[in-house]
Amino acid sequence: MRSDRLDLRIEDLTVVYGGVTALDNVNITVPPGGFVTVLGANGAGKTTLVRSITSLLYLHKGRVRRGSITLGGESILGKKSPDIVKAGVAQVPEGRKLFPNLSVKENLLCGAASRSDVDAIDDSLELNLELFPQLRPLLNQTAGLLSGGEQQMVAVGRALMSDPALLICDELSLGLAPKIVHRLFELLTEINERRGTSILVIEQNASLALQHAADAYVLELGRVLIEGTADELRGNPMVQELYLGGGGEAHTSYAAIERPSRRPEAHGRRPPVSES
Ligand SMILES: Nc1ncnc2c1ncn2[C@@H]1O[C@H](COP(=O)(O)OP(=O)(O)OP(=O)(O)O)[C@@H](O)[C@H]1O
Numbered sequence: 001m002r003s004d005r006l007d008l009r010i011e012d013l014t015v016v017y018g019g020v021t022a023l024d025n026v027n028i029t030v031p032p033g034g035f036v037t038v039l040g041a042n043g044a045g046k047t048t049l050v051r052s053i054t055s056l057l058y059l060h061k062g063r064v065r066r067g068s069i070t071l072g073g074e075s076i077l078g079k080k081s082p083d084i085v086k087a088g089v090a091q092v093p094e095g096r097k098l099f100p101n102l103s104v105k106e107n108l109l110c111g112a113a114s115r116s117d118v119d120a121i122d123d124s125l126e127l128n129l130e131l132f133p134q135l136r137p138l139l140n141q142t143a144g145l146l147s148g149g150e151q152q153m154v155a156v157g158r159a160l161m162s163d164p165a166l167l168i169c170d171e172l173s174l175g176l177a178p179k180i181v182h183r184l185f186e187l188l189t190e191i192n193e194r195r196g197t198s199i200l201v202i203e204q205n206a207s208l209a210l211q212h213a214a215d216a217y218v219l220e221l222g223r224v225l226i227e228g229t230a231d232e233l234r235g236n237p238m239v240q241e242l243y244l245g246g247g248g249e250a251h252t253s254y255a256a257i258e259r260p261s262r263r264p265e266a267h268g269r270r271p272p273v274s275e276s
């Protein structure tokens with residue numbers, strides 16, 4: 001298991017798809033060994049953020065217009081994706097993206113493609129099976145035949161097979177039963193606390209993400225609208241209204257809620273979290 005803990009720093013990041021600005025001057029930090037969540041509605045720019053970190057923007061005709069992304073102080077912007085995996089970043093992509101015709105074991109081993117240390121790969125596989133014991137009897141099963149929850153475990157396990165310093169999960173909860181999502185978040189906490197792996201969780205399930213993360217950001221229309229500790233965001237009336245089901249029957253529509261300016265005067269600064 002890797003012993004180095006690396007911080008991820010995203011500074012002043014602006015990303016465009018042709019004429020569409022998907023991220024606008026975004027600043028996000030994941031401290032070494034941290035657990036951070038980025039919340040946001042559909043189209044907020046969450047997946048674009050992940051694509052920017054993992055250098056997969058080019059597959060979607062996107063490009064970084066300005067800004068920097070560093071891991072442990074080293075720039076990873078513009079590096080090839082396999083080099084970013086080697087540097088210590090692994091992702092569980094939105095929609096899992098398993099190889100449905102390969103077995104569970106083959107899918108897991110795909111995650112170790114950047115490594116050549118056979119014994120250490122075996123150790124990682126064993127660690128994964130300790131984390132997800134229900135996968136052990138399914139190792140030779142075709143991945144496409146597993147339940148959604150089991151497939152998500154394989155997707156997390158596959159990412160862990162690269163022995164990452166930072167694990168990024170894009171919409172882990174999508175389409176899964178609440179009980180399974182709860183268990184997955186508990187496992188992320190275990191990975192974070194026991195192994196020291198930094199976690200960046202991109203989520204629409206704000207309630208659960210804010211229970212497990214230490215720090216949180218709200219992205220809206222490509223900008224960081226709110227940031228703070230997860231406790232601060234849980235107590236923030238706007239977050240409660242927008243993401244935690246506040247307001248009961250009088251729940252204000254998403255578009256109608258009054259927000260602080262998304263164009264803060266000071267460069268790169270967000271409105272204070274305590275603002276109501
Ligand atoms: N390949 C693309 N070409 C053009 N525009 C794109 C492309 N991918 C995303 N966008 C636009 O960029 C913005 C951010 O999209 P993104 O997929 O990052 O949002 P998201 O927060 O992940 O949304 P969701 O919750 O639906 O997954 C949206 O306005 C989207 O339409």
Ligand SMILES: [Mg+2]
Binds near residue numbers: 046047094171
């Ligand atoms: Mg997305």
